[in-house]
Amino acid sequence: MIEAHDLTKRYGDTTAVDRLSFTVRPGRVTGFLGPNGAGKSTTMRLILGLDSPSSGTVTVGGRRYRELAAPLRAVGSLLDAKGVHGGRSAHQHLAGLAASNRIPRRRVDAVLELVGLPPATARERVGGFSLGMGQRLGIAAALLGDPEVLILDEPVNGLDTEGIRWIRDLMKSLAADGRTVFLSSHLMSEMELTADHLIVIGRGRLLADTTTRDFIETNSRAHTLVRCPEPEKLRGLLEVTGATVRLDALGGWRVEGPDAATIGDLAREHGLAIHELTPVHASLEDVYTAMAQDSGEYRTAGRTQQETVR
Ligand SMILES: Nc1ncnc2c1ncn2[C@@H]1O[C@H](COP(=O)(O)OP(=O)(O)O)[C@@H](O)[C@H]1O
Numbered sequence: 001m002i003e004a005h006d007l008t009k010r011y012g013d014t015t016a017v018d019r020l021s022f023t024v025r026p027g028r029v030t031g032f033l034g035p036n037g038a039g040k041s042t043t044m045r046l047i048l049g050l051d052s053p054s055s056g057t058v059t060v061g062g063r064r065y066r067e068l069a070a071p072l073r074a075v076g077s078l079l080d081a082k083g084v085h086g087g088r089s090a091h092q093h094l095a096g097l098a099a100s101n102r103i104p105r106r107r108v109d110a111v112l113e114l115v116g117l118p119p120a121t122a123r124e125r126v127g128g129f130s131l132g133m134g135q136r137l138g139i140a141a142a143l144l145g146d147p148e149v150l151i152l153d154e155p156v157n158g159l160d161t162e163g164i165r166w167i168r169d170l171m172k173s174l175a176a177d178g179r180t181v182f183l184s185s186h187l188m189s190e191m192e193l194t195a196d197h198l199i200v201i202g203r204g205r206l207l208a209d210t211t212t213r214d215f216i217e218t219n220s221r222a223h224t225l226v227r228c229p230e231p232e233k234l235r236g237l238l239e240v241t242g243a244t245v246r247l248d249a250l251g252g253w254r255v256e257g258p259d260a261a262t263i264g265d266l267a268r269e270h271g272l273a274i275h276e277l278t279p280v281h282a283s284l285e286d287v288y289t290a291m292a293q294d295s296g297e298y299r300t301a302g303r304t305q306q307e308t309v310r
């Protein structure tokens with residue numbers, strides 16, 4: 001488990017991480033979600049001992065990263081895929097890492113295969129790699145020590161659809177193996193598909209720590225779009241049941257409360273025709289935006305929503 005307690009990091013006047021407490025558990029993909037500048041990368045650097053907290057603690061498996069006896073075999077990480085010497089080959093890079101961390105050399109070929117870098121490509125200079133290949137190499141390095149814990153900062157940034165899907169499936173299978181998988185993103189649509197659990201931050205502070213499903217269900221304003229040739233009759237019937245009925249921008253009714261089946265049954269009981277009945281669920285993106293605005297953590301053009309209101 002990764003455990004943060006009251007974790008705070010200040011850079012001068014900027015509080016990048018503000019009293020964050022959370023636990024990342026094994027066996028599931030935990031998404032670390034927040035807009036750019038929210039403090040995700042800083043938190044990950046603190047976990048990995050690349051920066052020291054101003055106050056608070058963060059541990060992996062009960063120990064600070066720097067106290068781990070064999071860090072690469074306990075925690076695999078990818079913070080910046082460009083942090084590889086361009087003149088070396090992928091194979092040389094991984095072989096060097098393996099040798100200096102007493103990891104068996106056969107792991108090099110194993111991880112190259114796992115991330116889909118063919119042997120010929122692995123012998124070429126990394127400097128000529130595409131973004132996608134560099135990202136695969138970074139993940140190969142993270143997996144080299146067969147670690148129980150994986151920490152990846154924005155792993156899908158700049159990848160094409162196929163690369164994104166590949167990372168998503170890999171993260172899920174690593175979590176299914178019982179590993180702890182912690183990955184950050186500012187892309188909510190991606191997190192919605194990948195993460196089982198979400199830790200959401202805004203301006204360094206914790207906004208939510210919950211399952212992805214609960215996060216959406218609790219925060220979403222789900223509704224049903226309804227079109228009916230006798231709209232006023234239907235509205236009357238729905239309002240009696242306690243539903244909220246509003247005019248939709250396209251001229252139908254936007255109904256909150258009863259689900260689509262209930263609305264359809266009610267119309268049928270009263271002999272009303274229905275021309276459209278569409279359940280609409282908020283995406284994680286909608287939910288995040290609404291929540292961040294509510295809590296004043298959402299920056300618009302450098303100001304918070306609260307400041308804008310004032
Ligand atoms: N080394 C640093 N020195 C000064 N400020 C920093 C440093 N690293 C991050 N910050 C600031 O901390 C805040 C959080 O940044 P970061 O952790 O990179 O956010 P995210 O990864 O969520 O986009 C930002 O305001 C950023 O400018």
Ligand SMILES: [Mg+2]
Nearest residue numbers: 040041042153
């Ligand atoms: Mg970042």
